[in-house]
Amino acid sequence: MSDDYIPPKVWAPKAPNGGQFASINRPVAGPTHDKDLPVGKHPLQLYSLATPNGQKVTILLEELLEAGFDAEYDAWLIRINEGDQFGSGFVAVNPNSKIPALMDHSATPPRRVFESGSILVYLAEKFGAFLPRDPAARTEAMNWLFWQMGSAPFLGGGFGHFYVYAPVKIEYAIDRYTMEAKRQLDVLNRHLAGNRFMAGEEYSIADMAIWPWYGQVVAGKLYGDAATFLDAGIYENVRRWSDEIAARPAVGRGIMVNKTNGDPAQQLWERHDASDFQNRTQDKIGTE
Numbered sequence: 001m002s003d004d005y006i007p008p009k010v011w012a013p014k015a016p017n018g019g020q021f022a023s024i025n026r027p028v029a030g031p032t033h034d035k036d037l038p039v040g041k042h043p044l045q046l047y048s049l050a051t052p053n054g055q056k057v058t059i060l061l062e063e064l065l066e067a068g069f070d071a072e073y074d075a076w077l078i079r080i081n082e083g084d085q086f087g088s089g090f091v092a093v094n095p096n097s098k099i100p101a102l103m104d105h106s107a108t109p110p111r112r113v114f115e116s117g118s119i120l121v122y123l124a125e126k127f128g129a130f131l132p133r134d135p136a137a138r139t140e141a142m143n144w145l146f147w148q149m150g151s152a153p154f155l156g157g158g159f160g161h162f163y164v165y166a167p168v169k170i171e172y173a174i175d176r177y178t179m180e181a182k183r184q185l186d187v188l189n190r191h192l193a194g195n196r197f198m199a200g201e202e203y204s205i206a207d208m209a210i211w212p213w214y215g216q217v218v219a220g221k222l223y224g225d226a227a228t229f230l231d232a233g234i235y236e237n238v239r240r241w242s243d244e245i246a247a248r249p250a251v252g253r254g255i256m257v258n259k260t261n262g263d264p265a266q267q268l269w270e271r272h273d274a275s276d277f278q279n280r281t282q283d284k285i286g287t288e
């Protein structure tokens with residue numbers, strides 16, 4: 001690693017450089033090994049991990065259940081650090097080898113759904129919930145949902161990666177992505193000054209997509225001390241919105257599903273039943 005690197009004419013992969021996630025990065029797609037995915041008893045089978053992209057979907061599923069919809073699901077753990085996303089079964093559900101991925105076995109033939117934004121829209125349409133019916137509000141929800149899908153890679157893959165995960169602290173990269181992360185937070189802050197939720201008065205999948213990233217960053221739950229570094233206190237409206245969403249019981253449950261770090265009492269590696277939140281958290285069944 002140096003600051004006088006001159007790119008060769010044709011790039012070639014090197015040995016892992018020690019950065020977190022370096023061991024799972026590959027320049028090619030497709031499976032690395034044969035492995036079928038488990039299938040549980042419910043029509044909806046989720047294969048995921050509690051990163052912000054995974055949490056979007058488990059928050060929606062828990063909100064649907066809380067609202068009385070029959071959205072029971074099995075959530076299976078995909079350990080991306082161990083390469084589970086490159087198993088043949090997973091790749092058949094998501095050829096992009098990234099969590100979250102969903103199978104809907106109530107469809108004939110069973111339907112695969114990948115990309116977290118697509119999963120949110122699929123479930124919101126399937127159950128007729130959390131996507132406003134009013135065309136103006138629905139358009140606004142879609143605007144913000146797609147805003148999140150395009151913006152969060154700069155927060156996670158850009159800011160988060162270089163601030164926390166990169167093996168060296170590169171001032172140029174940290175400055176570049178901090179600038180963008182703060183600009184995005186200001187976009188949200190200005191919008192939320194006049195709106196309770198992203199699509200107006202109605203809590204929607206746009207909030208569920210944005211909160212796990214930006215809501216958790218301003219609350220100090222993502223990327224170490226990023227909230228201090230980003231001076232997150234100045235985004236008052238984002239804080240107000242973030243706190244309101246964090247207080248929802250379904251959100252509290254959703255962020256526990258497929259979680260493998262932090263307090264074992266807040267980790268539910270696999271979720272197959274509503275009672276699992278009481279009976280099967282990792283403090284009760286172990287973390288081995």
Ligand SMILES: N[C@@H](CCC(=O)N[C@@H](CS)C(=O)NCC(=O)O)C(=O)O
Pocket residue numbers: 024051052053054080085097098099100114115116117
């Ligand atoms: N645009 C995708 C991004 C998904 C994504 O980046 N997932 C990450 C975890 S947050 C992942 O599975 N990474 C594994 C890998 O890159 O091999 C989505 O929203 O579903």
